[in-house]
Amino acid sequence: MKEALSLPSALRAWLAEKLVESLEYDxxxxxxxxxxxEAKKRRDEIRSGLVQPIPGEEALAQVRRLLES
Structure with a gap:
């Protein structure tokens, strides 16, 4: 772990990608x-105008408010 963290950022990113890829088989x-x-359904809802997307920051703020109450 210590060795991996000491690698330059580009190599750490490459290593992280390879580790994630190795998990995808599971x-x-x-x-x-x-x-x-589900992803296609949501995409279609947005494309059809049935659902209006909101910015990520706004979505997170809504979630935080819900968790606080």
Missing amino acids: IDETLQTLWVT
Whole structure:
């Protein structure tokens, strides 16, 4: 860990990417299919105008307010 953290940032980023890629093989295919289906549904809702997206900062502020109450 200490060695990895001492690498230059570009190499750390490359290593992180490779580590994440190595985990992707453990993904449950059924779960992956469900996520893709949900993502496409949300995309279509936005494209059709059924749902209006909001900026990430605003979404996080709303979540924080909900958690505080």
